[in-house]
Structure formats: structure tokens, C-alpha cells
Amino acid sequence: MNTKVSGSSTDTVEVGPKTYEMPPRVGFTVAHFLTVADIDRSARFYEKVFDGQILSTGDTSGAPAYIQFANTWLLVNVGGGPTPDKPTVTLSVPDPNHINSFMNIRVADIRACYELWKSRGAEFITEPIPKYGEIRCYIRDPDGYIIEVGQSTDLTYG
Amino acid sequence: MNTESTDVHYEMPPREGFTITLFITVADIDRSADFYEKVFGGRVLSRGDTKGASGHIQIANTWLIVNVGGGPTPDKPTVTLRVPPDPDNISSFMNIRVADIQACYKLWKSRGAEFLTEPISKYGEIRCYIRDPDGYIIEVGQSLP
Numbered sequence: 001m002n003t004k005v006s007g008s009s010t011d012t013v014e015v016g017p018k019t020y021e022m023p024p025r026v027g028f029t030v031a032h033f034l035t036v037a038d039i040d041r042s043a044r045f046y047e048k049v050f051d052g053q054i055l056s057t058g059d060t061s062g063a064p065a066y067i068q069f070a071n072t073w074l075l076v077n078v079g080g081g082p083t084p085d086k087p088t089v090t091l092s093v094p095d096p097n098h099i100n101s102f103m104n105i106r107v108a109d110i111r112a113c114y115e116l117w118k119s120r121g122a123e124f125i126t127e128p129i130p131k132y133g134e135i136r137c138y139i140r141d142p143d144g145y146i147i148e149v150g151q152s153t154d155l156t157y158g
Numbered sequence: 159m160n161t162e163s164t165d166v167h168y169e170m171p172p173r174e175g176f177t178i179t180l181f182i183t184v185a186d187i188d189r190s191a192d193f194y195e196k197v198f199g200g201r202v203l204s205r206g207d208t209k210g211a212s213g214h215i216q217i218a219n220t221w222l223i224v225n226v227g228g229g230p231t232p233d234k235p236t237v238t239l240r241v242p243p244d245p246d247n248i249s250s251f252m253n254i255r256v257a258d259i260q261a262c263y264k265l266w267k268s269r270g271a272e273f274l275t276e277p278i279s280k281y282g283e284i285r286c287y288i289r290d291p292d293g294y295i296i297e298v299g300q301s302l303p
Contacts, residue, residue: 013219015168020219023301024257028198030220031253032180033297062281071168071219072178075253085278086287089295094249100242101182101250101294104223108172129233132210138234145250146237148181152171 013071031073035091036143039065042076049122096144103147110135110151179221183239187213190224197271245293252296259284259300
């Protein structure tokens with residue numbers, strides 16, 4: 001199973017015919033931000049389970065940690081109250097049973113991913129279960145976020 | 159910064175390894191697909207169906223998967239998915255890193271994106287936030303050298 005960008009830089013990824021960089025020199029690159037209780041704990045989790053590359057561990061002046069994995073970058077930081085650019089918004093760790101959005105990892109071989117990621121310490125809610133034209137299961141990350149792991153069995157989206 | 163190309167091409171669905179996407183619970187799949195297509199030049203691959211399939215939109219290096227909420231399923235028996243009940247209390251969000259924030263701000267605003275503020279310098283970057291149709295925040299940020 002090829003789950004690692006081996007022997008190459010971790011600040012670019014290729015999707016289709018295009019290459020994306022972090023930070024981008026042209027256009028834009030999409031990343032995912034998670035509010036976490038412990039930056040180091042989260043960085044280690046995504047490094048260990050998914051072969052993420054920790055590009056930055058954050059700092060005491062408020063910088064987030066950056067973890068590159070597969071086609072995306074994860075930014076993790078502790079929560080906090082409003083800032084001038086989002087004056088009404090408070091960031092906090094989630095209620096693990098009432099979720100709005102989550103990372104959804106589409107895989108080529110769900111059995112192989114389930115076994116590998118479980119062996120690395122990922123806590124799965126259930127084993128992979130067939131449902132709606134796919135086989136799915138969910139991981140809880142250290143802050144209670146769910147991470148969907150799914151393999152499509154009868155659907156193709158470009 | 160090293161820009162050497164990688165040897166892995168990500169695709170959906172992946173034929174090897176894995177590809178990371180973002181799922182958001184929405185009130186109206188079509189409304190969300192239209193928004194991400196119009197504002198960010200996303201490519202709508204699917205608008206879902208009445209049997210529960212999600213909408214899929216490719217945006218830059220990732221895919222956004224959108225669907226309506228719902229109660230527990232056998233593979234997540236304690237979890238309920240819902241649109242953000244309070245858009246001012248957030249845990250995670252899409253974070254778009256850009257090369258030219260003023261250009262993105264003007265372009266995306268002209269396409270109907272609602273920004274909380276203009277771009278503001280903070281913590282070694284320039285940032286601003288968009289509200290999507292369901293109240294999710296989307297960070298738009300440019301790192302300063």
C-alpha cells in the first residue's frame with residue numbers, strides 16, 4: 001500500500017495535472033484546521049497513524065503546528081476567543097457526539113488501512129461496515145473528532 | 159522552499175493509498191455545491207441523490223463532500239451530524255492558504271462570498287474569514303515572508 005510520499009519534499013502534492021505547494025506561490029492550497037487540547041499530542045497522532053510529516057510544531061506565541069499528509073495539510077492549535085478578523089467566533093474542541101464536519105479519508109483498500117492504522121494505535125468506533133455503496137468505519141482522534149475511512153464499492157467521482 | 163515534485167498523484171476514488179477530503183453537513187446540497195463552484199472555481203462532480211449519496215466538489219488539492227445531517231448509523235452509533243447550531247462556536251474549519259490575499263479577497267467577494275472582515279495582519283500572516291451558506295467559517299490566509 002502506497003501511503004507515503006517517499007523520497008520527496010512534503011511541501012508539494014500533485015492532484016490531477018496540478019501541483020500544490022504550502023505556502024502557495026500561485027493560486028491557493030486548501031488545508032484543514034482543528035482546534036485541539038494538546039498540539040504535540042495531535043501532531044504525534046497524525047504522524048504515527050497516517051505517516052504525516054510534522055513541518056512545524058507550533059510555538060508559544062500562538063503559531064499552529066503543520067502536519068502534511070497525503071494531499072492535504074493539517075493545522076492544529078489550541079482554542080481561544082475572538083480575534084480582530086473573526087470578532088464573534090470562539091474556537092474550542094468538539095462535542096464528540098454532535099459533529100458538523102470531519103476529515104473523510106477515501107482509501108483504495110479499507111481492510112489494509114484498518115489493520116495498519118489500528119496497529120499504530122488508531123481507535124476505531126467499529127470495524128469496516130458496508131453501507132450506501134461503500135465500506136466505512138470511523139476513527140476517534142485524540143480530541144474526539146471523527147475521521148471517516150471509506151472505500152467506494154460502486155460509485156466513481158472523476 | 160523546496161518545490162521538488164512528488165511521485166504520488168491523488169485521485170478520487172483512490173486506486174492506491176488514500177486521499178483526504180473534507181465532509182461538511184449542510185442544509186441544502188445544491189446550494190452548497192453552487193457556492194463552492196461559483197466562489198472558488200470548484201468542480202462539481204456529483205450533486206448527490208435522493209437515496210443518501212453525498213455531493214462531491216473538487217477544490218484545488220482537495221475534495222469537499224457535502225450531505226444533509228442525520229442520526230446515528232451502525233458505523234457511528236453515538237454520533238449525530240448536523241449543521242453548525244451556533245456559527246460562533248467552531249472546532250474545525252477549511253483553511254485556504256493563498257499566494258495573493260488581496261486578489262483572492264476581491265475575486266471571491268465579487269463572486270458573492272461574505273467576508274467577516276477585510277484582510278487583517280496578525281501573527282505573521284494576513285487573514286480574513288468567509289461564512290459559507292451554512293455558517294461555516296473558511297479561513298483565507300497569506301503567510302508573510
